[in-house]
Amino acid sequence: MKQAPAETPMAFIRSIVLAYERYGKDPTHALHEAGIRPSQLKRIDAKVTAGQMETFSGLAMRELGDEALGWFSRPLRHGANGMLCRASLPSPDLHVALSRWCRHYALLIDDIRLELSVDGATACLTIHEHADLGAQREFCLVSSFRNIHGYACWLADSRIPLSHAAFPFSPPPHAKAYEWMFRGPVSFNQPRASLRFDARYLGLPVLRDDRDLRRMLQRPLPLIVLQYRRDRLLSGRIRELLKARGMALATAEALSSELNLSTRSLHRHLAEEGASLQQLKNEVRRDIAIDQLTRSKKPVKQIAAAAGFQNEGSFNRAFKEWTGKTPGEFRKPPDVTR
Template sequence: MLSVQNSLTVPAHFLHGMLHWVRVRHGETAVARVLAAAAIPAAFLHRPEARLTRQQYVALYRSVAATLDDEMLGLWSRPIRTGTLKYLMLSLLDAPTVMVALNRFVRFWNLLLDDYRLHISSKNALLRLALVERAPGTPVAPLGHVLMMKLIHGIASWLLGREISPQRVEFSFDRQEQMDQHGLLVPGEVRFNAGITSIHFAYDDCAQQFKREKHELWAFLKRAPEDWTFSAVHGASMAARAREYLERRLAQAVTIQDLAQALHTTVRTLNRRFADEGTHFQAVKDALRRDIAVHRLANSNTSVAALAFDLGYADATGFCRAFRQWTGSSPAAYRQDARQDARQGE
């Protein structure tokens, strides 16, 4: 059984932001090569409703970074050359607290970027790290802002050895339709059109001491960007708690009443909490089924009928109809595309 974290998928609309500078600098042949290396069907470029598995996303990120020699995918004013993250992390290891480490993080990045600078401040028991444009009208790369907030959160959490739950994350750009799925990559409360992109932590979390060794850092870097992109996303959210409960009972006809009883709350409270997070019970249930289906179609030989049964569908027809609504493709076609591109990437 996949864990809640490992079963997460990423919307395919991320492809365009991640591949933009590969296309601009190296052309369509390089784009095709990068996609093949990550076993991602080229058709996903025209299918924004499709999903990338965690493994595909990580492989794509690494392939783009290697092609561009830029660990932040060409999204900032200067390339972040291969090895930058390593030396950044080495500079943090002997910091006495997470707060001191974050101050060093800010100073490090401000030596690299011409378009934005990071600013760190504290107020009302919160520590804020904000991306401030160096000149009015500086272009915004939404994916770059998302990844910077994830990098800050992921590094702070890794240093402390547990997830630090941000109080909120704010983005300077308007909410776009495809941004509805950024919650899978950004933990905590998310706000848009905030004027300045920023992440807010509890001051007490950042004041804590930590101890990390170099051998632990090498393992973190070897897995990059997996750990800082997929740190326990939304671990405390109602959607995550519901997803964890449902994942252990996939084949059962679990209702919202069952979930409310298990979480010792009321259906009314559950619905309110889901609404606060911009979702609802059936959407959480469908997203879990979709993500597990995507993983198993890409990585196993489970028949469509057996998969439908495992996911709690009465028959394959209902599952196929739902899968097409989720991804724009039938389960069989999705598996065929995934296998074909995996072979091309070998």
């Protein structure tokens, strides 16, 4: 079996070691079980695999009795994260579920507060810091976001791509890893930590039930360190990109780059939705053509170009296939006889 690449910064392992020191306990056993040599901790550029991170952090939570791994002024006792999940699970959609998560989190922790807000088409998760998080600040903020973002993806059974991730500290030596962790634009030295994404994802229904939750809680940490694959709003996002940017994003390669997906993943996700890129391009071209034929007096040649066709002849043939009429027949007002 191919071994997973090491992507998680060693800085996060060092943060957990700090928690051991805070509680006066020895991390040697947990480091050994995770296959991490103490000498590796000193290497600034070192990384560990997702499996190593899962093993070490899982053991640390049990040995320290703190699911927050020392971030806060008091421990987050065993079962707290499971309680948060159960409190938000019986929700009609992701908006209600995440709002409940944030509200119940505030009942457990005073050091930070999670806030969900919506501004027009953009949803934002913000962390407000009410205490000095010290040397564990970065690991706390990053893990808190990856935790709630991963849980949201699991609830909706969908990848939720981020449009922006912001952090209130300088770029760390391992800043490159943030591109892998958040798969979108990342900025540092911001006023506060925040994640932004398309607000339409908040309308996705919660698709998990209590049986799914019990199974997930047996191994919850992969939600934090692994990326979710399916995107249930992908077709709609592609339609909007094609309408807004037209032929500049007409190829699978250009769209894949814009969406932070591989070309292969793009085609696979569309197939899972019962769609194809060509189908979406045709639908957008048709909608553009109908809109301009109906609402403007532009020559058909110009409308053909606006819809992404090289010549008027191919546009005429495609339009008749879509509507049963040529562009001229479609635009011609009905013949009203008395």
